[in-house]
Amino acid sequence: MGEYMKAFAEKIAEWLLPPPGEKMPVPERLLILWLFLLGLGLFLYLTGTWRISPGGLPLSGHGHLGFFCPACGGTRALNYLLQGQFYTAWRHNQLFILSLPLLFYGGLILLRSLATGYPLTRLYISPALLWLLLSVIVIYTVLRNIPWPNLDLLRPPL
Numbered sequence: 115m116g117e118y119m120k121a122f123a124e125k126i127a128e129w130l131l132p133p134p135g136e137k138m139p140v141p142e143r144l145l146i147l148w149l150f151l152l153g154l155g156l157f158l159y160l161t162g163t164w165r166i167s168p169g170g171l172p173l174s175g176h177g178h179l180g181f182f183c184p185a186c187g188g189t190r191a192l193n194y195l196l197q198g199q200f201y202t203a204w205r206h207n208q209l210f211i212l213s214l215p216l217l218f219y220g221g222l223i224l225l226r227s228l229a230t231g232y233p234l235t236r237l238y239i240s241p242a243l244l245w246l247l248l249s250v251i252v253i254y255t256v257l258r259n260i261p262w263p264n265l266d267l268l269r270p271p272l
Contacts, residue, residue, distance in 0.1 A: 137231035147228045158196070181259045184209055184251050187270030206270040209254050 187206035194203035195211070204211050258268035 140231070143228050143231055147225075150224070150228075182255070182269055184255045186258075190270065205267075208268065209251070 185207070188210040191203040191206040191210050194200075194206065195214075254268070257265055
């Protein structure tokens with residue numbers, strides 16, 4: 115089973131990414147950049163015109179499952195952040211606000227890749243860093259679901 119999955123992953127990588135050192139064709143780069151900018155523009159338009167209700171989105175994990183996932187309040191946090199209400203954004207999802215520099219850095223890497231044409235084949239993230247990030251997410255999720263008054267600040271306002 116392991117050999118099959120490895121071969122499958124290699125075939126997907128061959129199909130999605132050119133070999134190392136070979137540039138992506140310009141039309142593909144322009145299409146990806148256009149889709150990225152279209153998605154960003156649509157997102158900024160919707161967050162500027164569509165106000166999220168205080169209860170959150172109708173398909174929230176808390177409403178259906180009864181616990182706060184690590185992303186609960188993230189959409190409202192971004193909405194308030196774009197409106198300049200930093201404390202309210204922080205109050206809705208602290209982990210999301212702290213992860214924004216990493217997301218911004220990832221976006222810059224993507225734009226650099228699109229500008230130069232070289233794929234992201236050399237991007238390396240240490241396994242220790244991935245385990246640390248996963249641990250922080252799990253601990254954050256557990257702490258925000260413990261019904262203790264001192265941990266109320268980790269839960270988004272309902």
